[in-house]
Amino acid sequence: MTDESILHNIRILDFTWVLAGPYATRLLADFGAEVIKVQPLLPEADDGFGRGYYNTWNRNKLGITLDLDKPEGVAVARRLAGISDAVVESFTPRVMANWGLDYESLREVKPDIIMLSMSTMGATGLWRDYAGFGPTVQAFSGMTYLTSFPGRPPLGPGFSYADHVAGLVAALALLGALEYRRETGEGQYLDVSQVEAMASLSGSAVPGCTAGGGGLEPVGNSSSEAAPHGVYRCKGDDRWCAIAVFDDSQWRGFKRALGNPAWAGDGRFATLAGRLENADELDRLVGEWTREHTAGEVMALLQREGVAAGVVQDARDLANDPQLKGRGFFIELDYPELGRTTSDATPIRLSRTPARYRRAAPLLGQDNGYVYRKLLGMSEDELAGLEGRGVI
Amino acid sequence: MYRVLDLTDAKGMLCSRLLAGMGAEVIRVERPGGDLSGETAGGPSCLYLNSGKRGITLNLESVRGREVFGRLVKTADVLVESFQPGYLDSLGIGYPALCEVSPPLVMASITGFGQDGPYRDYSSADIVAGALGGWLYVSGESETPPLKPSGDQAYYSASLFAAVGIMLALWSRHATGRGQHIDISLQECVAASLDHVLVRYFYGGAVASRQGSLHWNNAFRVFPCADGYILLTLLWQWETLVEWLDSEGMAEDLTGAKWRDREEQLEHLDHIIKVLERWTKTRRVGELVEKGQLMRFPWAEVASVAGFVDSPQLKERGFFVEVREPRSGKTCKFPGAPVKFSRSPWRVGGYPPEAGEDNIRIYQGELGLSGKEIERLVREGVI
Structure with a gap:
């Protein structure tokens, strides 16, 4: 059978x-x-x-x-x-x-x-x-x-x-x-x-259906639960890496991956609430770092520290993706x-x-x-x- | 009725919600004192995603907790989980162990990258799966960063694939009496939902890129109207479209015979878009969609949230369902059935349970634990 x-x-x-x-x-x-x-x-x-x-x-x-x-x-x-x-x-x-x-x-x-x-x-x-x-x-x-x-x-x-x-x-x-x-x-x-x-x-978008009020308007790549959370430009032509940092332990891993730069120690970024409140500033600083590396390097450095990160892959990348x-x-x-x-x-x-x-x-x-x-x-x-x- | 144990975080909550919709009894198992999935748990949509489930708490990291879990598994048909690969194995309750406890058990694991392969132990998130699976690169405008689809769609599609897999495994069980393990990778679920992207690569080497709302083959594009946005076709039923514009004095030079040539149209698409835009800006979304659809143009209102919640079609079909929040008595709207069954109607389910709401009913009433045992489990932080 x-x-x-x-x-x-x-x-x-x-x-x-x-x-x-x-x-x-x-x-x-x-x-x-x-x-x-x-x-x-x-x-x-x-x-x-x-x-x-x-x-x-x-x-x-x-x-x-x-x-x-x-x-x-x-x-x-x-x-x-x-x-x-x-x-x-x-x-x-x-x-x-x-x-x-x-x-x-x-x-x-x-x-x-x-x-x-x-x-x-x-x-x-x-x-x-x-x-x-x-x-x-x-x-x-x-x-x-x-x-x-x-x-x-x-x-x-x-x-x-x-x-x-x-x-x-x-x-x-x-x-x-x-x-x-x-x-x-x-x-x-x-x-x-x-x-x-x-x-x-679309459950998360319907008002009243949501704990946090829901998303009535587009939010791009940002999140109400994570920061940094987005797609960051990397070295090369149209190369990008997605990064999502939810909790404090992931944030510590993120800082280690970057070699604990001085800006990351800023008290405004010490808590998730602070990171969310200052997400635009955080995005700018993260982008300055990612621009110095290839998308593959960014992903590898962050994943080594347990941070969710992934290359924005195009069709050719997908066809050659080692995991797939x-x-x-x-x-x-x-x-x-x-x-x-x-x-x-x-x-x-x-x-x-x-x-x-x-x-x-x-x-x-x-x-x-x-x-x-x-x-x-x-x-x-x-x-x-x-x-x-x-x-x- | 099938019993489903739900040990998922946001990656898999929709999976058991779908099974509940088709009549399964779903028991959501959470860590005592909090949500199973920690801080990142639910996200704003978890109310809907956990509706119609029962709720218990259980600490799987305690020996007593695992004993109780083993008893619970024997009563279940399906287990859905979304821990990192290897975590449940490290506790001695991975699939091989549970299969011995209950050979008919169907177990689905929803993880970022699947149970094997070089990325198996990597961390994922909805946006990361969308990036590595190929959705993001083709969404957005050429000058913007790649864009994530709205909502946790990688999680939702993985939940849909997992639910289909579970139904297949249950069907197989009728013939064999045996359950099996279902390995779902978020990345693969995204890469399996790419419409034209892989096809164009494998059949012609084309690498699709971002081009705003313009459809990859120029079939559709979003246009501004006086009161909102509309999705129009660009070249569909060309002569009918030009006649319509002409009858309103808005066709400009498009009435010329040269514009009937497909190559001419594609070469000067920008001009066609400009003419159409000058027209749509003077018109209202509703009137254009209604008239266009009558003339068999597959046009649509680009509905805002309020727009689709209040659309006469969804209202007439009773798509959204009012659910009462038990404490405040306030009502809210949940999305209803994704499909209407004529004989076995979809179950929308009520407000989601509090953590541990059904502990007594399930541990005492169904597993037969004594009041004393339950007190001890509570005291020791097991439930």
Whole structure:
């Protein structure tokens, strides 16, 4: 039993695209779920980056083509739902309903089906038909507004963080619903609003939700609990090191790492309250020291004294990071169109039943034969007919 | 119902909160007389992060404390902790020891760098994980320092990964009867949530850099309006956009045919941005978002905190939940369900427990310790 992947007997019919949805199903496919990715007859993306992006988020999945704008295609989708444990989609709410593939319809073919929708705004509400991508979600949820420097226009993160968050929330919810089905025999409908998934991580910003009053306005890299706390310029071109000093013992370590300079003995910096109150001055002095060293030196000197510090790493640094590489964080898979490809492993490290990286993302319709013949039991004639009519 | 023991600091508080949301009984174990995680404990969001948990105190550094802990572990399905690697082993209660006490136990460890590798014993913090994992370098403007995402997002994403891992391990346990150890590294969780950054490097050698609110592929950018900020697409449905501006006399030269050429657009993006900005500055956020969304532009209000708490959509869906503070009777709002389950609704949970609030109920009522034993444990500082 322990040789088998955890989710080896779970089949997921996946209508999602871009990042949030594929990220959710990749998390489960890495642990053995049979994810059947349903794609229109035209490829999702054609340029080099687009193919790399698609390949990265869709490894370990099967790929089939299906035209859902044809009634015959919808009928096939319903048959597929009938042999699946879960259906996942990331359209605006009207899309699946227009096809007749909404939860109530799918329950007719599979009474205990689990269906997860992950639209921008959720399946209900005044704004339910709003369309969006990661940046849209981050803007609506307060993330963009709060991620900036004090007094400056909103910036937001430089990547679609909300897609990863929504994907994680969706994967968690699917696993929760599988547990519930195991106990009760019942499936259910899971309504993920990507904006709400993102907003659920804004606890520290909501007034009254916080002990200290919360952050209604952006604070840059500063913290109400640590000083120095920030990103400091180091020797070299655009090189920086992040440093966080919370308590007095860390502050003593920090001073030792710098060789106990005279300024660090200033009474104003003796307590955390004093360091917080004089954080701007402290930042300036810390920056004078870091500028004399490379980011790697700053990190090493501070870590030797137990102080949290880390190089602000760019993509090249990450690909060469000794810790990430040492733990095998980058994996390689052969993709027919691109040769050997590299991507990030799952950070979920299970001791007994680890993730497996079995294959790269499917080419368009790569698994039509397996899914339609073997799983749905279609005859050659039926298959040829569907192909001929442009349904698959 | 699964029982979860929560021995985490801020790195992992959200993990057991999520499990509580899906119905688990979570017992937060804190050091007698204070918070488990010391001064840096909670941060301002810990009220929400610890809502819906029970609270006990226990000194794991005492022999008696570890005896009691062993009994507690036998009643638990899951243990989540975030100590430095090796600390629990040094007390004789690391995963190998606990696995002997209770083979079905699922244990998750959330640490800065994971349980092995050259940085294993290094110190971390949310901003440090964000730096070493790659979030910071690509956030901010080219002339500003790299910028941390708002909130302890490295901790939150690590908690999400850990919660998914725990659910996977519990599912595996149905088939095998055995638990396992889950090793979560903050740095890896950040590096696994980088959207375009690693893809562009591995598929073309591009090193992404900071460019303010301008999306890496120029798809989106933040613009000022008369009453706030809006997120607009720049080139999406170009002809529709230009027609709209033109109908308001704001399109300037963008109506020219040459602007339909994608290369022309990208080469003179600054000009397009200036024209759009002159337009948005005269308009209100709400009207542009509403009309834009009707026309299938994926635009958004750049909502402030008050803006999203009061948004009609989140209100209509009842996202924020009022929670009563037991002592003062005051109410506050906690974020609600990150996902709506139709049959097994998310549990938001009440105000977080005081340290040791449930000591008697759990030690006496459930573990069966006598009143005398409990008195002794209190006297000796064990609980």
